Amino acid sequence: MSNSKVFNKIKYKKGNYEKELLLTLYKNLLKPRMIEEKMLVLLRQGKISKWFSGIGQEAISVGVTMALNSNEYILPMHRNLGVFTTRNIPLYRLFAQWQGKASGFTKGRDRSFHFGTQQYNIVGMISHLGPQLGVADGIALASKLKNNKEVTAVFTGEGGTSEGDFHEALNVASVWQLPVLFCVENNGYGLSTPTKEQYNCKNIADKGVGYGMESHIIDGNNILKIYKKVSKIAMSIRENPRPVLIEFKTFRMRGHEEASGTKYVPEDLLETWGKRDPVVNFETFLREEGLLNENIETKIKSDFINEINEHLEVSFNESEITPIETIELDDVYKSFDNQTTKKSTNTQELRFIDAISEGLKQSMETHNNLVLMGQDIADYGGVFKVTDGFVKQFGKDRVRNTPICESAIIETGMGLSIAGMKAVVEMQFADFASSGFNPIVNYLAKSFYRWGQKADVVIRMPCGGGIAAGPFHSQTNEAWFTKTPGLKVVYPAFPADAKGLLANAINDPNPVLFFEHKGLYRTIREDVPTSYYTTPFGKASILKSGNDVTVISYGAAVHWALETLTNNPEIDADVIDLRTLKPLDVATIYASVKKTGKAIILQEDSLFGGVASDISALIMEHCFEYLDAPVKRVASMETPIPFAKQLETQYLPKTKFEKALKALLSY
Numbered sequence: 039m040s041n042s043k044v045f046n047k048i049k050y051k052k053g054n055y056e057k058e059l060l061l062t063l064y065k066n067l068l069k070p071r072m073i074e075e076k077m078l079v080l081l082r083q084g085k086i087s088k089w090f091s092g093i094g095q096e097a098i099s100v101g102v103t104m105a106l107n108s109n110e111y112i113l114p115m116h117r118n119l120g121v122f123t124t125r126n127i128p129l130y131r132l133f134a135q136w137q138g139k140a141s142g143f144t145k146g147r148d149r150s151f152h153f154g155t156q157q158y159n160i161v162g163m164i165s166h167l168g169p170q171l172g173v174a175d176g177i178a179l180a181s182k183l184k185n186n187k188e189v190t191a192v193f194t195g196e197g198g199t200s201e202g203d204f205h206e207a208l209n210v211a212s213v214w215q216l217p218v219l220f221c222v223e224n225n226g227y228g229l230s231t232p233t234k235e236q237y238n239c240k241n242i243a244d245k246g247v248g249y250g251m252e253s254h255i256i257d258g259n260n261i262l263k264i265y266k267k268v269s270k271i272a273m274s275i276r277e278n279p280r281p282v283l284i285e286f287k288t289f290r291m292r293g294h295e296e297a298s299g300t301k302y303v304p305e306d307l308l309e310t311w312g313k314r315d316p317v318v319n320f321e322t323f324l325r326e327e328g329l330l331n332e333n334i335e336t337k338i339k340s341d342f343i344n345e346i347n348e349h350l351e352v353s354f355n356e357s358e359i360t361p362i363e364t365i366e367l368d369d370v371y372k373s374f375d376n377q378t379t380k381k382s383t384n385t386q387e388l389r390f391i392d393a394i395s396e397g398l399k400q401s402m403e404t405h406n407n408l409v410l411m412g413q414d415i416a417d418y419g420g421v422f423k424v425t426d427g428f429v430k431q432f433g434k435d436r437v438r439n440t441p442i443c444e445s446a447i448i449e450t451g452m453g454l455s456i457a458g459m460k461a462v463v464e465m466q467f468a469d470f471a472s473s474g475f476n477p478i479v480n481y482l483a484k485s486f487y488r489w490g491q492k493a494d495v496v497i498r499m500p501c502g503g504g505i506a507a508g509p510f511h512s513q514t515n516e517a518w519f520t521k522t523p524g525l526k527v528v529y530p531a532f533p534a535d536a537k538g539l540l541a542n543a544i545n546d547p548n549p550v551l552f553f554e555h556k557g558l559y560r561t562i563r564e565d566v567p568t569s570y571y572t573t574p575f576g577k578a579s580i581l582k583s584g585n586d587v588t589v590i591s592y593g594a595a596v597h598w599a600l601e602t603l604t605n606n607p608e609i610d611a612d613v614i615d616l617r618t619l620k621p622l623d624v625a626t627i628y629a630s631v632k633k634t635g636k637a638i639i640l641q642e643d644s645l646f647g648g649v650a651s652d653i654s655a656l657i658m659e660h661c662f663e664y665l666d667a668p669v670k671r672v673a674s675m676e677t678p679i680p681f682a683k684q685l686e687t688q689y690l691p692k693t694k695f696e697k698a699l700k701a702l703l704s705y
């Protein structure tokens with residue numbers, strides 16, 4: 039390599055490796071280094087944008103990738119170019135990805151290493167670092183359930199180990215004995231933060247004990263040691279599925295990202311670690327062993343230079359992406375045949391909760407790749423008993439009690455989806471989705487748009503107030519999610535709808551937030567078809583027809599509106615139950631408002647930024663000429679939801695609705 043001052047400081051044990059393998063290791067090590075050196079030049083010329091350098095850390099990416107079989111998933115981070123090159127991804131595709139061109143992996147929608155590819159069994163990161171770890175749990179869970187004896191390897195930096203996702207993912211993997219290789223690249227700095235400000239124990243590997251997990255420390259610059267040890271560990275995991283934590287000791291030789299420099303890194307550290315360069319040292323070793331000489335080296339390097347230049351030319355010659363709105367919009371959701379299936383004529387009167395339970399059970403019977411996860415959902419049947427008796431019918435593999443960790447379990451759902459399975463995750467209360475917010479809005483929601491990977495996950499959300507349960511067991515937080523492109527949001531008000539919509543949500547390959555109002559669980563009942571059936575999304579139901587006003591609502595508030603109208607039979611209203619908030623049935627809303635000329639929207643959530651506000655704006659924009667009065671929104675107070683019954687009653691909009699409706703009618 040170019041740095042001739044570097045000494046051989048790494049001691050290699052050749053063992054009985056074949057010459058061919060040693061040369062393959064060398065070539066795989068050299069390739070990302072040569073690409074990076076070229077990228078640094080292009081970066082200085084302003085021809086590519088961002089770059090996170092893995093120089094000095096290549097042995098880890100290459101060693102781990104070579105120790106795994108090509109059908110096994112790897113989840114790399116931002117410094118793992120060697121994973122991509124060792125899996126032989128054509129370079130022009132990588133270059134196109136970094137230039138935001140169409141033949142990259144994200145159609146210009148995401149940058150650098152933020153992509154995955156099923157073709158190469160690589161699942162790239164999202165910027166938030168930690169979620170990778172839980173996603174690996176999901177892929178590994180699928181392997182374990184399929185008994186396919188595969189290992190999943192996931193990377194993180196030592197900085198990423200400070201995130202809650204690390205703790206959650208390792209804990210889940212250990213409790214469930216999942217075949218995951220957690221690879222921590224401890225490279226001394228997380229951006230400018232040195233390890234002593236990142237964690238307060240000697241080795242990250244020491245944390246394995248706390249998780250009940252085998253752990254190892256490996257010299258992250260010694261390709262032979264890495265390859266040998268990881269191969270052995272991977273083989274053992276395939277036979278005896280379990281998670282293993284590996285801390286690779288290495289060093290980040292360049293700035294966090296290329297432009298930011300290394301001013302804060304003491305010179306002597308760079309010098310010491312510079313002597314341990316994984317490429318230079320291995321090259322020297324191979325020369326000493328007589329496996330490399332100047333001729334062979336020159337040939338290998340000039341072949342790489344030619345390959346890099348040829349592929350760069352292809353990517354530079356590729357034209358820039360032409361933005362087309364419809365293409366972008368069409369790729370937010372995976373297409374799905376959203377059909378109504380036939381219902382049986384046989385019906386049975388069911389409470390709201392029983393209809394949900396039956397819908398879930400019939401979906402478990404329909405999809406044998408469907409896994410349920412949630413706190414206390416197995417033998418205990420869930421706190422609301424929706425999954426009561428499920429373990430007996432479907433077994434504990436498919437009806438899984440989870441530790442108390444929303445993030446890792448939602449990430450596990452994502453991993454199951456990547457591995458071709460389906461997941462339903464029960465939030466014990468919808469309020470706790472805040473503890474899994476990041477994977478929902480950043481991982482599940484954006485995955486299909488970013489790299490075409492479906493997120494076949496339904497999150498069940500027992501929600502809503504009126505039961506004096508206070509600020510953390512009563513929220514109806516649908517507006518946290520309707521804001522985010524990529525999510526679907528379903529919110530039924532009646533048992534038959536709940537059953538059919540849940541079955542549809544499970545069929546739909548897109549991520550669905552399924553809101554179940556707790557107040558309806560045991561109070562609302564109706565005749566429900568006994569067979570399996572699906573109810574399509576994006577179709578509101580018209581509960582009552584009238585000419586004077588359009589009442590729009592969803593969830594428990596639908597029943598409050600109906601009650602008000604029952605008490606005021608002289609009011610001639612159209613009543614629309616939205617059923618799904620995303621997609622929203624705007625056609626039904628507009629047709630009704632154009633007929634009645636007046637609209638009132640009743641929502642249980644507090645007012646500002648809620649669904650009612652958007653519906654109001656849509657009506658203004660699309661039906662203005664038909665309106666005889668301003669659109670009225672009725673919602674809860676702008677406070678958290680309080681506990682004491684009389685405070686909660688004041689907070690909720692139920693009693694305010696009648697007055698507002700009458701005021702609108704007399705406008």
Ligand SMILES: Cc1ncc(C[n+]2csc(CCOP(=O)(O)OP(=O)(O)O)c2C)c(N)n1
Nearest residue numbers: 117165166167195196197198225227228229
């Ligand atoms: C949740 C989150 N917080 C902060 C950042 C900004 N950030 C990106 S990489 C990074 C440092 C990561 O350090 P480490 O995990 O050790 O990996 P390294 O970059 O050293 O390879 C930071 C702070 C982020 N991407 N995500």
